[in-house]
Each structure stands twice: as structure tokens, then as C-alpha cells.
Amino acid sequence: MWKDIMVFTELRDGRIHEITYELLNKGREMADKIGWNLSAIYFGEEQTLCEELIYHGADQVYRISDVNFRKFIPQVQTNCLKGVILREKPSVVLFGATRIGRTLASRLAASLRTGLTADCIGLDIDNEGNLIQTRPAFTGNILATILTKTRPQMCTVRYRVFERARRDTSRVGEVIDVDYLSPSSVGMEILERKPLEEVNLPDARIIVSGGRGFRRKEDLKMLKELAELLGGEVGASRPLIDEGWIGREHQVGFSGNTVKPDLYMAFGISGSPQHLAGMRDSKIIVAVNKDPTAPISRFADYYIVADLYEILPRLISKLRELKKT
Amino acid sequence: MKDVPDIEKVKFNLETMRIDRSSAPNEINPFDLHALEEAVRLKEKYGGVVTAISMGPPMAEKSLREALARGADRAILLSDRRFAGSDTLATSYTLACAIRKLESYDLILTGEKTVDGDTGQVGPEVAEHLGIPNVPYVIKIQEISGGYVIAESMLDSEIVVYRSTLPALISVTKDINFPRIPTLRDKIKARKVEVTIWKADDLSECSQEMFGVHGSPTNVARVDFPTIEGRRGVRIDGDPDTCVEKLLKYLSEEGVI
Numbered sequence: 088m089w090k091d092i093m094v095f096t097e098l099r100d101g102r103i104h105e106i107t108y109e110l111l112n113k114g115r116e117m118a119d120k121i122g123w124n125l126s127a128i129y130f131g132e133e134q135t136l137c138e139e140l141i142y143h144g145a146d147q148v149y150r151i152s153d154v155n156f157r158k159f160i161p162q163v164q165t166n167c168l169k170g171v172i173l174r175e176k177p178s179v180v181l182f183g184a185t186r187i188g189r190t191l192a193s194r195l196a197a198s199l200r201t202g203l204t205a206d207c208i209g210l211d212i213d214n215e216g217n218l219i220q221t222r223p224a225f226t227g228n229i230l231a232t233i234l235t236k237t238r239p240q241m242c243t244v245r246y247r248v249f250e251r252a253r254r255d256t257s258r259v260g261e262v263i264d265v266d267y268l269s270p271s272s273v274g275m276e277i278l279e280r281k282p283l284e285e286v287n288l289p290d291a292r293i294i295v296s297g298g299r300g301f302r303r304k305e306d307l308k309m310l311k312e313l314a315e316l317l318g319g320e321v322g323a324s325r326p327l328i329d330e331g332w333i334g335r336e337h338q339v340g341f342s343g344n345t346v347k348p349d350l351y352m353a354f355g356i357s358g359s360p361q362h363l364a365g366m367r368d369s370k371i372i373v374a375v376n377k378d379p380t381a382p383i384s385r386f387a388d389y390y391i392v393a394d395l396y397e398i399l400p401r402l403i404s405k406l407r408e409l410k411k412t
Numbered sequence: 413m414k415d416v417p418d419i420e421k422v423k424f425n426l427e428t429m430r431i432d433r434s435s436a437p438n439e440i441n442p443f444d445l446h447a448l449e450e451a452v453r454l455k456e457k458y459g460g461v462v463t464a465i466s467m468g469p470p471m472a473e474k475s476l477r478e479a480l481a482r483g484a485d486r487a488i489l490l491s492d493r494r495f496a497g498s499d500t501l502a503t504s505y506t507l508a509c510a511i512r513k514l515e516s517y518d519l520i521l522t523g524e525k526t527v528d529g530d531t532g533q534v535g536p537e538v539a540e541h542l543g544i545p546n547v548p549y550v551i552k553i554q555e556i557s558g559g560y561v562i563a564e565s566m567l568d569s570e571i572v573v574y575r576s577t578l579p580a581l582i583s584v585t586k587d588i589n590f591p592r593i594p595t596l597r598d599k600i601k602a603r604k605v606e607v608t609i610w611k612a613d614d615l616s617e618c619s620q621e622m623f624g625v626h627g628s629p630t631n632v633a634r635v636d637f638p639t640i641e642g643r644r645g646v647r648i649d650g651d652p653d654t655c656v657e658k659l660l661k662y663l664s665e666e667g668v669i
Contacts, residue, residue, distance in 0.1 A: 099569055159567065161536065162545050185568045190548045193536035197504055202629030205500075205531035223638070225431070225528070229424055230636045237629035274577030275545040278562065281571045293668070317669060335587060341419075341530070342586075350668040360420060371668050372643065373659065388644040389662055397652040405656050 089238040090216065092118050093149075093177035095168070096129040096140060097188055103136060105251060105290075106183030108143050110244060112252035114181055115144035117212040123178070128171060130156050130164065134262070141260035143252040148262045149175070155270035159187055162273040165194040170268045172199065177239050179218050181210075184243035192243050202235035204242040210249075218242070226341045227364035246289050247347045248368075286320060286336040288344040293319030293352075294369075296339055297327060298362070300355015300376065300395045304332040309399050310354065316406045322346065324353075324362045340365035354395040358383025375399070413444040413464055413479060415472035419527045424635075431528070440475045443523025445482070447584050449591040450553065451521045452483030458556055460518070461485045465510055467495055467503060473607050480602035481594035492611040497625035500529070504537030505627060509618040510610060511542065519561060520581040524549055532583075539581035546581040547574050551588055 092114045097104040111127065118125040127145040129137060132152035140148050149171055156167050168191065172180065180195075182188035184206045196203035209221030209230075218240040220233045235241070288294060295313045307321070314321045322339040323332075339346055341364040351369035356362060358374070358381055366372070367386055374387040375398050384390045391398060421436035440448075451462045464479035466472050467490040476487035490510055498506065511517060520539070525532035539546035547563045551571070554562040561580055565572045566587070594602075612623055621627060648658050663669045 159572070160545075161548065162539075165540065186549050186566075187568060189532050190536050190546070193500070193533040194540040194546070196533070197501060197537035197540035200501065200629075202499065202501060203531075203533055204630055205529075205533060219633075224530070224635075225422070225424055226419055227638070230638050231632050232634040232636070233630050234633045235630050273545055275547075275580075276575050277572055278575050279573040281573075283566075283570055335585075342527070350663065350666075371663070371666050373663070385645075386643060388666075389646050389648055389659060391648045391655050391659065393652060393655060398656060401652055401656045402659070405660060409660075 089176050089178040091124040091126060091175070091177045092179040092181065093172070093175070093239075094125070094127045094145070095180070095182045095188065095191065096127050096136075097183050097185060098131065101131070101133075103139060104183065104185070106185065106188070106244070106246045107140070108251040109246070109249040110181045110183060111140065111144040113210055113244070113249045114179075115252060117179070117210065117218075118146075121212050121214070121216060123216075126175070126177065128168065130167075137262045139254075141262075142254045142256050142258050144258070146260050148260065149265050150262055151265045151268070153266070153268075153270060156268075158277055160273060160275050160277070161190050161194050162275065163270050164191055165198055166271055167265075167268050168195050169198050171265055172239060178216055179212070180239045180241045182241070182243045184245050188243050192241055196241050199239065199241075201237040201239055201241055204233045204235065207242045207244045208248045210242070210244070223364065226360040227367065228360060245345060247345075283336070286334075288320055288322060288337070288339065288346050291320035291346065291348050293317045293350045294322045294339065294346055294348045294366075295319055295352045295354070296322035296324065296356060296366075297333075297354050297395075298324035298356030299326045301327065301332075302396075304330075306396075307333060309403060312403050313352075313399065313406070316403065316410065317350075319348070319350070322351075322366075324356045324359070338365075353383055353387075354399055356383055357381040358386060413448065413466045413475065413523075414441040414526050414528075415439070415466060415468045415475040416441045416526055416528045422528075438471065438475065440478060441523055441526045441528075443525055443527070443584075443586060445523075445591040446586050446588050447521040447523050448479055448482055448484065449589045450584055451519075452592075453589065454519070454553065454556065455483070455485075463488060463514065463517075465507065466490070467498070467506055467510075470609075473609075476607045477602050477605075478594070480605050480607075481598040482592065483598075486605065487607045488610055489607055490610050490615075492613075492623075494612040494620070494624045497628060498623070499628035499630045500531055500533040500537055501629060502623055502625075502627035504534045505541055505618070505622045506615070507534070508538050508541035509615040511538070512617065513610075513615065518578045519556070520544075520579070522581065522583045524583045524585050535581060535583040542579075542581070544579050544581060545576045546583065547576055548583050550582045550584045553582065553588075
């Protein structure tokens with residue numbers, strides 16, 4: 088009763104989203120520690136995707152092929168997930184902390200009357216099967232360890248925190264078709280879908296960000312140019328978004344994107360807790376700021392005390408020069 | 413709506429494992445202001461009554477009064493010691509109980525999340541308790557007619573336009589509108605409206621054991637301060653050209669460019 092670990096398979100345009108492989112990796116590690124199975128639940132019918140889930144660590148894949156479950160209608164998918172969970176009784180259910188993952192996990196937890204912990208960045212399981220969940224709180228200034236007394240123990244997990252699972256094609260597992268559930272009609276339908284312009288900050292290897300140190304909207308062009316030269320993306324702190332100088336999809340911080348690139352460059356950003364919470368785990372942090380005591384200086388690997396307008400144009404022309412040769 | 417501390421200023425008391433409420437003033441959760449603004453705009457367009465509901469200590473009445481100044485017609489505060497210590501399940505259950513107690517409702521609007529809890533869970537959980545559809549991360553409500561709402565939802569990689577029957581729960585992002593600033597006249601008017609207080613006993617149709625600490629399956633077992641991971645802390649000095657040159661040298665040594 089209530090054992091094993093289940094992972095929700097998140098899809099993008101019919102392909103498996105990376106967060107799923109990260110959940111499978113962590114899930115596998117915990118399952119091995121306590122001697123449980125690891126399963127994945129998948130809305131779709133592709134055999135090859137089921138195999139990928141198995142190659143990345145799943146012992147079982149619960150496949151829901153019925154097309155009526157495939158569209159993201161929170162209530163419909165929740166009812167289905169609930170059906171499978173009440174039958175299989177996994178002790179732990181993991182979701183990615185994406186917008187889709189959060190929404191489904193919330194409805195599901197309420198429906199099962201169980202606890203749900205958001206945005207985990209650390210997970211472990213003890214010998215009694217208790218899930219030890221760690222999440223940042225208060226804009227990342229503290230870390231809270233949370234336990235759940237009900238079952239299943241549910242949480243959402245931040246993207247790009249755990250390593251992705253290694254692909255092992257010698258792994259075997261079982262695909263179990265879930266055909267005992269019929270979708271309920273819930274009075275909600277999709278009229279239209281519009282893809283978003285791809286600004287994928289969480290996936291970017293290099294991010295160059297701007298903040299209050301920028302004096303005019305037009306000057307953000309420089310950031311774009313630098314990003315192009317480095318093969319990165321443009322980020323921004325909240326004041327620039329609030330000014331309407333750049334779209335919210337570029338926002339790095341507690342209320343925007345959490346990022347973890349190899350290189351994060353902050354120009355004219357002082358480093359409010361709200362901003363630091365979104366980028367403090369970057370591998371290398373460079374900051375350029377006029378204020379030698381700005382909070383971001385404590386988080387930077389390389390800190391230049393200067394006006395960004397002195398540094399940024401020179402950096403761009405130098406990189407351009409290097410590119411030519 | 414939720415009454416929250418100013419998250420940029422608030423301090424945390426490590427001994428009590430609670431926030432130190434005296435360290436920063438409270439305000440309406442900034443995300444909720446957008447939900448309220450949208451509700452008031454819908455009222456202006458289609459008519460109806462806007463009810464602001466919050467759960468919190470008696471001091472949260474101040475924020476509800478601000479909601480009245482911003483255009484809500486009435487305000488209900490769920491306040492009782494028995495609600496204290498609620499996690500998202502207990503909070504959403506209690507809010508759903510209060511909403512059920514209203515004579516009728518067509519649309520529930522919430523912010524996408526709060527700045528203090530930062531879970532984004534309570535909205536969808538309320539919808540589940542009530543058994544109604546929810547449209548998450550809404551950036552625009554196109555129209556309401558014939559018992560339906562049409563709303564644009566900004567998901568992870570696309571915008572999805574949903575049509576949902578009413579009643580429904582919609583959680584909004586900050587993109588949906590710019591909240592208005594209440595005038596002095598609005599504030600004076602709001603002072604005359606009474607904020608209704610509901611206690612646990614007022615929600616007698618519900619299971620009392622689902623409220624507060626008892627109804628909360630999650631608990632904080634421990635709190636730590638994260639250490640700042642060992643940063644190199646190299647300060648680059650000199651004239652701008654030298655700085656740029658040094659920086660590029662360091663970055664290529666790190667192998668990141």
C-alpha cells in the first residue's frame with residue numbers, strides 16, 4: 088500500500104520535455120535507495136516515447152492513449168491522473184514546476200486531499216519512505232524542508248536543478264495501457280493555440296541581463312547584440328519589465344524565470360533579493376555596476392565597478408573584432 | 413486575495429520559524445491586485461457584484477478595505493485561530509467553503525501566485541474543491557456571454573484560448589492589466605463599508621478538521637539559511653579597455669565563451 092514513485096511525463100509538441108528526464112533521474116535514485124519501482128504516466132500513444140521513458144529509468148509506463156485526455160484541460164487530466172493513482176497507489180508523485188505541471192499537481196492534490204510542495208530543489212527519501220522536500224522560501228533567503236503526512240506525497244520540481252537521467256537502451260520495462268477510464272465532459276474547450284516567440288531563458292547557456300543602470304529603452308539593443316555575439320539570450324531585471332522596455336518572457340527573478348546558465352552577465356543590476364533568487368545558481372556570474380557595494384558584488388565571480396556604458400560597447404566591439412579573426 | 417508582507421523588506425525569525433511581521437508593512441499580494449482590477453473591469457462592462465475574500469489574521473482587514481477602495485462592493489475576511497497554520501490544501505478548502513456559502517457566483521479571479529508562499533497552488537486547488545473548471549495564467553479575458561467565458565492562457569510555450577462554462581476560476585498574470593490607483597474619494601467611501609468577518613463556526617457546512625494545522629498535510633520540518641556558494645569574487649580594475657580585456661581573458665580561461 089502506497090509505495091513506489093511516479094513521474095508525470097510533460098510533453099511539448101508531442102516530445103518529452105527535459106524536466107521529465109530530470110524527474111526520472113531523481114526518482115530512480117530514490118527508488119533504488121528504498122527498493123521501490125519507478126513509473127511514468129504518459130498522455131499519448133507513441134511506443135517510442137514509452138521506450139525513451141524506460142531507457143531513462145522508468146520500470147513501468149502508464150500509457151493513456153485516448154485522444155480526449157491529450158489536450159491540456161486541467162479538470163479532465165486531473166480526473167484521469169486521480170484514477171490511475173488511486174489504483175496504483177504510488178507513495179510519491181513528481182511533477183515539473185512548469186505552468187502545466189503546477190496546475191495539474193494542484194488540482195490533483197486537492198482532489199486526493201493530500202499535500203503538495205512547490206518548487207523543490209532538493210529531494211530525498213528516508214527509510215520509512217518519507218519524502219524529504221527542500222524548497223526555497225522568502226525569495227530564496229531561506230531553505231525550508233517540508234514533510235507530508237498524507238499519501239501520496241506530491242511535489243513540483245524546479246527545472247534544471249537535477250541532472251538529467253542517462254539514456255540506457257539496455258534497460259527494460261513494461262508499458263501498461265490505461266483504458267479503464269473514460270474522459271468526463273467538463274465544459275471547457277480549446278478554441279485556439281498560438282505558439283510563443285521562443286525566448287527560452289531556462290535553457291540558455293549564456294544570458295546577458297540588464298537592469299536599472301540602463302538609461303534608455305533603445306540602449307537595450309546593446310544587450311541583444313552582445314547576446315548574439317555570444318550565442319546567448321537577453322534577460323532583464325524587474326524594473327525594465329515594469330517600465331515596459333522589454334517583454335516579461337525576458338524577466339529573470341523570483342517572479343520571472345529561474346535560470347542556471349554557464350555564464351550570467353548582469354549589467355546595471357544591483358541584485359535585489361527578487362533578482363538574485365532567479366540567477367544565483369548560475370555557474371559563472373559577471374556583474375558590471377557603478378556601485379562597489381551593490382548586493383550583486385557578493386554573488387559575482389567577476390565584478391567590474393564601472394558604468395555599463397563604459398564597458399558594454401567596448402566588450403561588443405572587442406568580441407566583434409575577435410570574431411573576424 | 414492575500415495580505416502579505418513586503419517581501420523585499422521582511423525578516424525571518426529563525427527561532428520561531430516564522431516571519432517577523434513587525435519587520436515590514438503588509439500589503440495586498442501584488443498579483444491579486446491584477447485579479448481585483450480585472451474583476452472591477454468586468455463589473456463595469458457586464459454589471460454584477462465584486463466580492464473580495466481573504467483569509468488571514470484580523471489585521472488583514474486593512475487590505476480588504478483597500479480592495480473596497482479599488483472597486484470591490486463587499487469584503488469578507490475569514491479569520492479564526494482555527495484557520496492558523498494552513499497550508500495550501502487547508503487554505504483552498506477553507507476558501508472554497510466560504511465561496512460555497514455565497515448565494516451565487518459566476519467567476520472567481522485569483523492572482524497566479526503570492527509573493528510570500530510562491531506556490532501558485534491555491535487557485536487551482538479551490539477550483540478542484542468546488543468542482544469547476546479553471547483557466548490558469550490568464551493574460552486576457554476576451555468576453556463573457558451566454559454562460560461562457562473566453563480567456564487567453566499563457567502556458568509554458570504557447571498561448572491557449574479557452575472557452576469555459578461558468579462558474580469558473582481564472583488565475584491571472586500581471587500582464588492582464590494595470591491596476592488603478594484609488595482616489596481619496598474612493599478611500600473615504602470604502603471606510604463606510606463594513607468588512608464581514610467569518611469564523612470557522614460560520615462555515616458549519618464544512619469539515620472543521622480540514623481547517624488550519626489539522627487540515628494541513630504538509631509541515632515545515634526545518635529551516636536553513638543557504639550559504640552563498642563559493643564565488644571567485646574577483647574584482648576587475650583599471651580603465652574600461654583593460655577591464656574588458658581582462659574579463660574576456662578570465663571568461664575564456666573558464667571555458668564559458
